[in-house]
Amino acid sequence: xxxxxxxxxxxxxxxxxxxxxxxxxxxxxxxxxxxxxxxxxxxxxxxxxxxxxxxxxxxxxxxxxxxxxxxxxxxxxxxxxxxxxxxxxxxxxxxxxxxxxxxxxxxxxxxxxxxxxxxxxxxxxxxxxxxxxxxxxxxxxxxxxxxxxxxxxxxxxxxxxxxxxxxxxxxxxxxxxxxxxxxxxxxxxxxxxxxxxxxxxxxxxxxxxxxxxxxxxxxxxxxxxxxxxxxxxxxxxxxxxxxxxxxxxxxxxxxxxxxxxxxxxxxxxxxxxxxxxxxxxxxxxxxxxxxxxxxxxxxxxxxxxxxxxxxxxxxxxxxxxxxxxxxxxxxxxxxxxxxxxxxxxxxxxxxxxxxxxxxxxxxxxxxxxxxxxxxxxxxxxxxxxxxxxxxxxxxxxxxxxxxxxxxxxxxxxxxxxxxxxxxxxxxxxxxxxxxxxxxxxxxxxxxxxxxxxxxxxxxxxxxxxxxxxxxxxxxxxxxxxxxxxxxxxxxxxxxxxxxxxxxxxxxxxxxxxxxxxxxxxxxxxxxxxxxxxxxxxxxxxxxxxxxxxxxxxxxxxxxxxxxxxxxxxxxxxxxxxxxxxxxxxxxxxxxxxxxxxxxxxxxxxxxxxxxxxxxxxxxxxxxxxxxxxxxxxxxxxxxxxxxxxxxxxxxxxxxxxxxxxxxxxxxxxxxxxxxxxxxxxxxxxxxxxxxxxxxxxxxxxxxx
Numbered sequence: 044x045x046x047x048x049x050x051x052x053x054x055x056x057x058x059x060x061x062x063x064x065x066x067x068x069x070x071x072x073x074x075x076x077x078x079x080x081x082x083x084x085x086x087x088x089x090x091x092x093x094x095x096x097x098x099x100x101x102x103x104x105x106x107x108x109x110x111x112x113x114x115x116x117x118x119x120x121x122x123x124x125x126x127x128x129x130x131x132x133x134x135x136x137x138x139x140x141x142x143x144x145x146x147x148x149x150x151x152x153x154x155x156x157x158x159x160x161x162x163x164x165x166x167x168x169x170x171x172x173x174x175x176x177x178x179x180x181x182x183x184x185x186x187x188x189x190x191x192x193x194x195x196x197x198x199x200x201x202x203x204x205x206x207x208x209x210x211x212x213x214x215x216x217x218x219x220x221x222x223x224x225x226x227x228x229x230x231x232x233x234x235x236x237x238x239x240x241x242x243x244x245x246x247x248x249x250x251x252x253x254x255x256x257x258x259x260x261x262x263x264x265x266x267x268x269x270x271x272x273x274x275x276x277x278x279x280x281x282x283x284x285x286x287x288x289x290x291x292x293x294x295x296x297x298x299x300x301x302x303x304x305x306x307x308x309x310x311x312x313x314x315x316x317x318x319x320x321x322x323x324x325x326x327x328x329x330x331x332x333x334x335x336x337x338x339x340x341x342x343x344x345x346x347x348x349x350x351x352x353x354x355x356x357x358x359x360x361x362x363x364x365x366x367x368x369x370x371x372x373x374x375x376x377x378x379x380x381x382x383x384x385x386x387x388x389x390x391x392x393x394x395x396x397x398x399x400x401x402x403x404x405x406x407x408x409x410x411x412x413x414x415x416x417x418x419x420x421x422x423x424x425x426x427x428x429x430x431x432x433x434x435x436x437x438x439x440x441x442x443x444x445x446x447x448x449x450x451x452x453x454x455x456x457x458x459x460x461x462x463x464x465x466x467x468x469x470x471x472x473x474x475x476x477x478x479x480x481x482x483x484x485x486x487x488x489x490x491x492x493x494x495x496x497x498x499x500x501x502x503x504x505x506x507x508x509x510x511x512x513x514x515x516x517x518x519x520x521x522x523x524x525x526x527x528x529x530x531x532x533x534x535x536x537x538x539x540x541x542x543x544x545x546x547x548x549x550x551x552x553x554x555x556x557x558x559x560x561x562x563x564x565x566x567x568x569x570x571x572x573x574x575x576x577x578x579x580x581x582x583x584x585x586x587x588x589x590x591x592x593x594x595x596x597x598x599x600x601x602x603x604x605x606x607x608x609x610x611x612x613x614x615x616x617x618x619x620x621x622x623x624x625x626x627x628x629x630x631x632x633x634x635x636x637x638x639x640x641x642x643x644x645x646x647x648x649x650x651x652x653x654x655x656x657x658x659x660x661x662x663x664x665x666x667x668x669x670x671x672x673x674x675x676x677x678x679x680x681x682x683x684x685x686x687x688x689x690x691x692x693x694x695x696x697x698x699x700x701x702x703x704x705x706x707x708x709x710x711x712x713x714x715x716x717x718x719x720x721x722x723x724x725x726x727x728x729x730x731x732x733x734x735x736x737x738x739x740x741x742x743x744x745x746x747x
Contacts, residue, residue, distance in 0.1 A: 056105045067112035074113060081106060085123070092131040100142045107146040111153050121147065121156045125164055137173050144168070144176065148183055158191060159203055166211055169219040177222055184226055189235050201236065209244050217253045224248050224259045231263075231329070239332040246339055249363070250346065254356075261359045264329055264366070336371040340364050344378060358392060365402035366656065369447070372405045379403070379416050386419050388433045394662055397436070401443035401657040404451070410510065413451035417441060421456060431468035432665055438463065438474035439662045442481055449485045450510055457482060457489050464494075470665045523606035524627040525620055 059077070063070045081102040088096050103124070110117045124143055132140070144165070150156045165180045188204065191197050211223040227245055230236040248260030295301065333339060347360045361382065368375055382403075385396045397420075404413055424437025438460065445452050463475035479494050486508060487495045610616075616624075671679070696703075709717055727735075 056101055060105055060108050063109045063112055067109070071113075074109065075116070077102065077105065078116060085127075089127075089131075093134045093136065095136045095138055100139060103142060103146045104149075107149045110150060110155055114155070117155075121150050124150075125160065128164060128168065132168055133171060137176065140168075140171065140173065141176055141179070144180065151187070158187060158200065162187065162204060163207060166207060166219070166223070169211075169222045170214075170216045172218075177218065181222055181226060185229050185233070188230060189233060192235050202240075205236070205240055205244060209247070212244065212248055212251065212256065217255065220248075220251065220253050221255045221259065224256050224263075228259065228263050239334065242329050242332040243334050245329075246333060249339070250342060254352075258356060258359065261356075261363055264363050265359065266329065330366055330370055333367075333371075336367045337373050340367040340373055340375050340378075343367075344375060344381075348381070354391065358395060361396070361399050362402075365399040368403040369405055369656070372407050374408070375403075376408075376412050379412055383416055383419050386416075386423055388424060388429055394436060394659060397440040397662050398443075398657050398659050401440060401447065401662070404444045404447040406448060406450075408448055408451075410448070410450040413444065413448050414453065417444060417452055417456065420444075421460065425460060425463070431471050434463070434466075434468075435470040435474040435665045436662060438471065438478055439664055442474070442478045443657055443661055445478070445485075446481060449482075449508060452489075454489045458491055461490060461494050474665075518604065518608040518611040519616065519624060520607060521624040521627045522610040522616070522620075523603050524623055525610050525614075525616075526606050 056077070059070065059073055063074060067074075081099075084096070084099050084102060088094075088099050106117060106120055110120060124147055128135075128140070128143055128147075135143075147156065147161055147164070151158065151161050162184060165184055168180055169177055171177065188201075191200060208223050208227060212220050214220050214223075224245065227236065227241055231241055231245075245260050245263055248256050249264075251257045251260070330336070343360055343364050347357055347364075352360075364375070364378060367373060368378065379400070382396060382400055385393070386400075387393065390396065400416060400420075420437055420440055424440070425434050427434075429437075441452070441460065457478075461475060461479050463471050464479060466472045466475065479490065482490055483494075483496055488507075714721075
């Protein structure tokens with residue numbers, strides 16, 4: 044006789060779960076029965092927690108699914124799971140531990156569990172030797188903290204978790220410490236924890252005894268330049284307009300080309316959304332939020348001197364120290380003598396070491412500290428026994444260092460390096476000329492007179508540099524241009540209004556005209572007064588001209604400063620005014636104060652170019668014709684063939700539709716078709732050739 048099962052709910056938990064969610068009051072007794080079964084199973088499981096238990100897994104997930112239906116009965120259920128995990132977290136079976144974590148996350152999503160209790164438990168579980176569990180917990184922790192701060196920053200919760208993470212970084216377990224650092228770095232990148240406290244907690248990771256924690260913290264402060272990373276794809280991304288492609292896909296016919304464009308637009312939208320969720324990269328702003336950069340730099344330098352880490356780790360440490368020194372203008376004089384020992388052309392990653400030396404240079408470093416560094420660089424790199432690429436890299440490194448610390452180089456060394464402007468190799472020549480161009484706008488008095496170039500208005504306004512002296516200005520340089528434009532506008536208005544009455548217009552003379560008139564008057568008076576002393580005037584005329592020129596130049600500069608200060612104080616400058624001022628400052632570099640005009644300066648040699656960080660491409664910038672790959676070579680070949688006549692046989696037919704001769708057709712035939720004729724030609728004797736030539740000439744004679 045077959046036994047009939049009228050009630051299968053005690054054994055079918057998914058069905059009971061579905062019914063309870065629909066009508067929890069009607070199935071209360073069935074729930075209590077399963078709850079009692081859970082309690083009994085839990086007591087039996089605690090006797091052997093290292094053994095797997097499938098029944099417990101099913102009951103735990105069932106209770107977590109229906110917990111919101113019976114809040115009073117399951118009030119202590121979350122705490123039971125937390126106690127079980129805290130008591131047996133390291134001995135539990137991997138499947139049971141993962142299932143319990145999923146149940147706790149389900150309770151947390153239903154707001155039946157406080158976020159702090161769950162997150163602290165999960166941080167403790169990072170010590171477990173289960174890689175899949177650690178990755179699962181890391182993803183949940185990041186997502187949960189991000190959701191908690193989505194609408195507004197939960198300062199109290201963030202402070203509690205950050206303090207707990209600070210203790211986790213000092214944990215003896217390397218896995219837990221490394222995972223804690225990764226979580227904090229990921230939260231900073233997602234613009235959730237981007238405050239100074241998070242950054243300074245990560246600072247402590249740079250001095251951890253665990254190598255992975257130290258490397259992860261150093262990489263965080265080095266950061267990445269997203270513009271360089273996506274520079275190759277920037278051109279292709281701008282070709283497709285998202286709005287046009289989406290509209291075309293709705294209206295036009297479905298084609299493969301439009302489908303590909305639509306997929307491309309979706310990827311671009313996803314990339315743009317991802318960029319918005321990340322922290323704004325303000326020149327690697329994490330370094331700006333450090334509370335004690337001087338102490339951090341000193342500790343890192345002491346660590347690199349006393350430890351025996353790999354060369355790659357030493358490079359990362361030197362990079363962080365150089366950025367700290369350059370951005371915060373710190374004093375760490377031993378750093379320059381330490382990095383000086385690595386300045387050899389055969390040294391591995393030598394261009395990066397040169398980059399670090401340039402990043403660690405700033406105006407407040409005494410020139411005596413960096414001058415030995417420049418001499419070592421010149422002696423080891425800028426010599427003719429090295430290759431041209433090594434010499435060019437050395438000159439570029441000198442230029443980057445002098446850009447940030449122009450007082451560090453001596454006059455003799457600069458003039459020696461300037462002599463490479465006529466070197467036979469183009470890369471060395473261009474590097475030397477860029478160095479000369481830099482000092483034309485910084486300290487032209489150090490250069491030889493022939494290297495200073497023709498003086499311009501901008502070079503005359505250069506003030507002498509002194510150590511520790513700041514050039515703070517209480518006006519906008521170049522603002523006097525706005526005053527001249529206002530005068531010109533008033534003159535035009537007056538001329539238009541008074542032209543009908545044929546009246547004279549009073550035009551004010553410019554400063555240069557007034558000075559020219561005064562110079563003429565002075566010269567006339569001097570000629571009248573000194574007619575009897577011609578010999579004396581000839582001896583002193585040159586000195587007077589020089590003094591007079593200097594006097595007029597200083598008067599002009601003082602007058603321009605006064606006008607600029609007047610404009611800055613009396614009016615509010617708009618964006619258009621600043622554009623005019625910028626154009627006027629550029630023109631000052633183009634217009635010469637002597638006769639004629641100076642050639643336009645290149646954009647990359649304008650004045651000072653002090654970025655916070657040194658780009659490696661600036662040091663490795665070698666002026667050389669690079670080898671192209673096959674694709675670019677074929678592209679240039681095809682571009683050169685456009686618009687020109689084709690080479691080879693030219694068709695002389697007037698009507699292109701008429702037939703061709705057999706000789707022309709033979710050029711396109713297969714060789715096997717004309718093989719016998721070609722062989723016949725080769726085997727002809729001299730007599731046969733004479734006969735054929737005679738017949739041909741006779742034929743031509745008859746045609747005439």
